[in-house]
Amino acid sequence: MEKHVITLDKLPIGKTGRVAALLSKGLFRRRLLDLGFVPGTPITAYFTSFTGDPTAYRIRGTVIALRKEDASKILVIPE
Amino acid sequence: MDFLLEDSFPRPLVALAGNPNTGKSTIFNALTGMKQHTGNWPGKTVSLARGTFYHKNVRFNIVDLPGTYSLLANSLEEQVARNFILFNRPDVMLVVTDATCLERNLNLVLQIMEITDRIIVCVNLIDEATKKGIYVDSDVLSEELGVPVVATAARRGIGLYELKEMILKVYSGEIKPSPRKVNYGEELEKAIGELVPRLEKTFSDGINPRWLALNIISGDYSIEDIKKLIKVRDKNRGGNAYGYSYFSTVPRNRELR
Numbered sequence: 001m002e003k004h005v006i007t008l009d010k011l012p013i014g015k016t017g018r019v020a021a022l023l024s025k026g027l028f029r030r031r032l033l034d035l036g037f038v039p040g041t042p043i044t045a046y047f048t049s050f051t052g053d054p055t056a057y058r059i060r061g062t063v064i065a066l067r068k069e070d071a072s073k074i075l076v077i078p079e
Numbered sequence: 080m081d082f083l084l085e086d087s088f089p090r091p092l093v094a095l096a097g098n099p100n101t102g103k104s105t106i107f108n109a110l111t112g113m114k115q116h117t118g119n120w121p122g123k124t125v126s127l128a129r130g131t132f133y134h135k136n137v138r139f140n141i142v143d144l145p146g147t148y149s150l151l152a153n154s155l156e157e158q159v160a161r162n163f164i165l166f167n168r169p170d171v172m173l174v175v176t177d178a179t180c181l182e183r184n185l186n187l188v189l190q191i192m193e194i195t196d197r198i199i200v201c202v203n204l205i206d207e208a209t210k211k212g213i214y215v216d217s218d219v220l221s222e223e224l225g226v227p228v229v230a231t232a233a234r235r236g237i238g239l240y241e242l243k244e245m246i247l248k249v250y251s252g253e254i255k256p257s258p259r260k261v262n263y264g265e266e267l268e269k270a271i272g273e274l275v276p277r278l279e280k281t282f283s284d285g286i287n288p289r290w291l292a293l294n295i296i297s298g299d300y301s302i303e304d305i306k307k308l309i310k311v312r313d314k315n316r317g318g319n320a321y322g323y324s325y326f327s328t329v330p331r332n333r334e335l336r
Contacts, residue, residue: 026298027151030149030151030297031149031151033186034148034149034151034186035148036182036183036186060180060182060183061177061179061180061183062180062183
């Protein structure tokens with residue numbers, strides 16, 4: 001059964017998903033890959049700043065904050 | 080700070096690289112007996128710390144590179160680390176990894192393995208990993224990577240003697256690491272194969288031609304960029320350049336500490 005895919009910025013706080021694909025290209029894509037955003041990796045929305053942007057995500061044992069704009073370029077499958 | 084000039088660097092030279100927060104500075108301090116500041120914030124080690132240690136009557140010079148996740152030169156730290164490895168060509172490259180999240184650390188290990196052969200992987204924080212129930216089999220890891228792996232818990236002084244032994248063995252050539260090369264598939268490998276001999280001719284400076292080829296293919300650098308870097312380096316060689324600003328293409332207005 002195919003689970004629905006959402007962009008990372010839509011992942012609710014406290015929920016976990018798996019990285020499905022990266023929509024960005026070039027250097028920023030490489031940057032995300034370097035930081036561990038590799039397809040198949042579990043990622044948890046940790047908490048969000050009081051303005052709602054950026055949001056901190058837990059991935060591979062580290063917390064990384066992403067702007068909404070950047071998070072919207074990452075596809076995840078919620079678990 | 081003219082120490083980045085390749086020729087003036089005392090040898091044998093050991094360089095420490097690794098992700099942020101893997102304990103590079105702790106290892107540096109443990110080896111040198113120095114009290115370099117350790118701390119947990121980005122850009123902590125942007126000024127390269129230098130020190131020396133003796134092992135079996137060999138005086139090693141050791142440089143603590145800034146912590147990076149990658150060598151793409153997205154940031155000042157990455158530029159400093161990458162340029163140092165490329166241009167200063169350390170005699171022994173020590174990559175410090177965090178045993179508690181080894182997977183994310185191996186990205187940098189692979190990138191450095193593409194630049195240099197003389198590499199030792201140090202799996203640090205094994206005490207923390209044990210607490211979390213993680214056991215790293217350094218023999219298997221070493222076999223998989225083709226480079227020596229030493230497990231340490233630098234804060235407690237565990238594994239440091241073994242680390243020094245390994246540094247000496249790699250330096251003396253007793254142990255020859257043969258990093259496993261990533262195979263990028265038929266098409267890319269063919270392109271790399273075509274580029275490498277030409278790059279060897281253009282850059283006889285000893286910059287790893289395979290690395291150059293990969294970067295040119297991926298579009299990260301053009302030959303012009305590399306030429307510019309080499310030119311800047313050569314111009315400053317012997318001059319009184321300030322810091323590593325000439326090594327990195329950082330805008331002037333950026334504050335260097």
